[in-house]
Amino acid sequence: MVAEGMSKLPLDEISKAIGAMGFNCVRLTWPTFLATNDPLANITVRQSFDRLGLNFSDVSLIERHNPALVDLSLIEAYQAVVSNLGDNNVMVILDNHISKPGWCCSRTDGNGFFGDTYFDPNVWVEGLNYMATLFGSHKNVIGMSLRNELRGPRQNVEDWFKYMAMGAEAVHAANKDVLVILSGLSFDNDLGFLSTRQLNVSFSSKSKLVFEVHWYSFSNSEAWGNGNPNDVCGRISGSVTNNAGFLLDRQFPLFLSEFGIDQRGVNERDNRYFSCAMAYAADKDLDWALWTLQGSYYLREGVVELEEVYGLLSLNWTTVRNQTQLQRVQSIQQPFRGPGLSEVPPYKIIFHPLTGHCVTLDSSRRLALAVGPCSERWNFSDDQTLSLTTGSTPSCITTVGVGMPVALTECDDVMSSKWALLSSCHMHVSTKVAGGNATVCLDVGGDDRSVITNPCRCLGGDASCDPEGQWFKLVTSTRLIIS
Known part of the structure; x- marks a missing residue:
């Protein structure tokens, strides 16, 4: 008492x-x-x-x-x-x-x-x-x-x-x-x-x-x-x-x-x-x-x-x-779309619950992505592209290869990746490697910062496998982002 x-x-x-x-x-x-x-x-x-x-x-x-x-x-x-x-x-x-x-x-x-x-x-x-x-x-x-x-x-x-x-x-x-x-x-x-x-x-x-x-x-x-x-x-x-x-x-x-x-x-x-x-x-x-x-x-x-x-x-x-x-x-103390947050049209953040970070632009590397503040507005469109909603030219997340950092390319580029949400939890953000049949998923690199693609983990039902590093949640937000 x-x-x-x-x-x-x-x-x-x-x-x-x-x-x-x-x-x-x-x-x-x-x-x-x-x-x-x-x-x-x-x-x-x-x-x-x-x-x-x-x-x-x-x-x-x-x-x-x-x-x-x-x-x-x-x-x-x-x-x-x-x-x-x-x-x-x-x-x-x-x-x-x-x-x-x-x-x-x-x-x-x-x-x-x-x-x-x-x-x-x-x-x-x-x-x-x-x-x-x-x-x-x-x-x-x-x-x-x-x-x-x-x-x-x-x-x-x-x-x-x-x-x-x-x-x-x-x-x-x-x-x-x-x-x-x-x-x-x-x-x-x-x-x-x-x-x-x-x-x-x-x-x-x-x-x-x-x-x-x-x-x-x-x-x-x-x-x-x-x-x-x-x-x-x-x-x-x-x-x-x-x-x-x-x-x-x-x-x-x-x-x-x-x-x-x-x-x-x-x-x-x-x-x-x-x-x-x-x-x-x-x-x-x-x-x-x-x-x-x-x-x-x-x-x-x-x-x-x-x-x-x-x-x-x-x-x-x-x-x-x-x-x-x-x-x-x-990372979830502030509302994403709660009462009063209607300043902007709905967009997506790509939330990484293991770290409490989001996918954002890497300020140290041009056209590269990292996990950091939830400061980017993404769009997950019907054509399965993940694109930035800001800027004069739409940019899409594109895989470069297994173990490699993902890149931002112009969305009309034929190489732009198509993404799908795999696994029962719908948190494996996956795509096919260009020119091959390998399926890869968004992941966090060994530096605990860069966003890369790796073979998707734990999709086969293995109870001992840990997929958390590859869990990314596409969360709808209307929070006003001030650059």
Whole structure:
């Protein structure tokens, strides 16, 4: 119930670091009991640590870094975090993560679904109303997530519709301005039941309701470990669309409110999944929240000072755990075609999810291409050419040969390459080598910068093969590019 990291750094430093890394919003968790159990909510931060038997040094460090917090009540400390984020122009989504404070989540923890031991629907609605009212004056609180990861043996569609409508109405009645964010079933992997039925609420649903979905490698762990990555990415991306992505086609906002990776880069299943998820998020232009910021926990599942390897920050909170991974997610922090981005006609970027870069002109070599900023407008035409949409003379990407850098040629040149999207994930951008039958795919050269063509990898179903370097996603964008 106390935001992590208060024993590591001053709150204001953490808030500023969030903005400096390019993030504009925090999904801040809270347990129902913080809003509905006054004796619990009104103990101080110091008393809470004492009750849990945590080392006195934790309180001393909070007192050193955040002296104004240590003797506030838990609910006041939560408010202080929200306010400080607002002072630093960071938006907040209040996320009702669990009822009874503790680590989340399991199917049998008593917090999973309406009617579970700690999940009384009436108490939950009371808590939502309390928090929506309490934070009504905090203009940086822009949304309330009604409940994280509904799950367990009690879960069913009828109760979802009944109680989610109750929760949504309670939040709307208390605060007309915040977005109402609704999670699905099965640990928020499934919103498919909305394909045939809508949630009935008294307010305009398409101006206020947002649906959220989660996506991790461990949701499909065996597939990522044992399957061909091209096939697995194609199949699971299709499943995400069937379970949640279809809502975009119905003009409902979809929020990928949890996705993430072991930041150390040692988990092969995570690594395979994350490039796929990055491509999907870019292609669908999703809003998203990365799990997670914190480098450590005061106490998690009985372990004091547990390190969070999915955390963007290191154990000491003063450095980024993996600068390369941060760079990757920064590539999708700005919308590609979201609201307000209609300054230019739609064009394509050629996005390389493994690096977070895009195919662009190589400033050091004339008519050569490299991976770098997403600063070029491409067109993928009906005649299967990939051409620049700027300049007086159209230029097309053309293969020169196996292992060779691609070139830009005039599009009416008979040598201009025709490109096709191969494999189940549609991310192998392929062509035939001029004068031969060899099929090659866009790739990144050994200098980790130049764009070349190589024989297409992993098309044969080999589970041990790694195709990520050859994954390029053609993403539609209307973002204004300023040269």
